[in-house]
Amino acid sequence: MFFDFEDYLIPLDQWIETGVEWLVTNFRPQFQILKLPIEKALDSIDHFLNFLPPMAIILAIGLLAWRFAGRGVAIFSVLALTFIGFLGLWPETMTTLSMVLCAVFFCAIMGVPLGIIASRSNRFESLLRPVLDTMQTTPAFVYLVPVVMLFSIGTVAGVIATIIFSMPPIIRLTNLGIRQVHPELIEAARAFGATPWQTLVRVQMPLAMPTIMAGLNQTIMLSLSMVVIAALIGAGGLGLPVFHGLNSLDVGLAGIGGLSIVLMAMVLDRITQSLGTKKK
Secondary structure, three states: OOOOHHHHOOOHHHHHHHHHHHHHHHHHHHHHHHOHHHHHHHHHHHHHHHHOOHHHHHHHHHHHHHHHHOHHHHHHHHHHHHHHHHOOOHHHHHHHHHHHHHHHHHHHHHHHHHHHHHHHOHHHHHHHHHHHHHHHHOOHHHHHHHHHHHHOOOHHHHHHHHHHHHOHHHHHHHHHHHHOOOHHHHHHHHHOOOOHHHHHHHHHHHHHHHHHHHHHHHHHHHHHHHHHHHHHHOOOOOHHHHHHHHHHOOHHHHHHHHHHHHHHHHHHHHHHHHHHHOOO
C-alpha cells in the first residue's frame, strides 16, 4: 500500500525555530556575556595589527616563515603580503588575520583539552563523534542564522560562527595523535615513575605534536574560509570586497578580494605545516 510523504511530514523546521526562539527569549543576555572574552580578544588583536606599520608586520611574518619554513617560504610570504598591500586591501587583510587568530586561539584552548579527554575515554569519544560530525558537515551558511539571533550581527558573531565551524579538526587530530603513541613508550614512562600528567606532557603530547599541528593547520584553513562567509552577517575583513563585488557584479573587486584570501591562506598554510614537521 502506497502512501504520500506529504501526509506524514515531521515539522522539524518548526521545532528548531521554536527551540532557537526559546533560547533567544530566555538566554540571550547570557549569550551576550559569553561573547565578551571573544570580543575583547578580537578588539585587542585587531587594534594591535592595524596599529603596527605594514612593513613591520611583513618583516615579522617573513622572519617567522624563515625561522620555521625556510628561505623560500619567507620570500614568498613577504612578496605575497606586499602585493596585498599594493592592492589596497591591507586594513581588510589585518582584520581577517585578527579574526583568524582569535578564532584559532579559542579553538585551540577548547579543542586540545577535548581531544585529550577523548583520547583517554572511549565513551566520551563515542559521545563526541556525532557532535563533531554535525559540526563538520553542517553547511557554513546554516550557522549564520542562529548565531545572529543569539549574538547579533557583527565581527564578533562572525568569529563565533568561525569557532564552531572550524573546531572539529583540532579535536579529532589531537585525539588521534595521542592514541597513536606506542603503548610501550607509555609503559616505559610509567615504569620510571612518571605520573599520568607527566606522561601526557613529556611523552604523549610531544610525540603527537605533528598530528596536533596538522589539526591546527586544518583549523586555520577552515577559519579563513568561514570568516569570508561571515561578511554576510556584518563581519569585516577580506570577505567585504568579495561580498560587495558579488552584489554589484564587480568582477575586479571580487577578484582582488579572492586573490588576497588565497595568498594569505597559502602563507598561513606553509608556516603552520612547517611547525609540525620542522623539528621532531
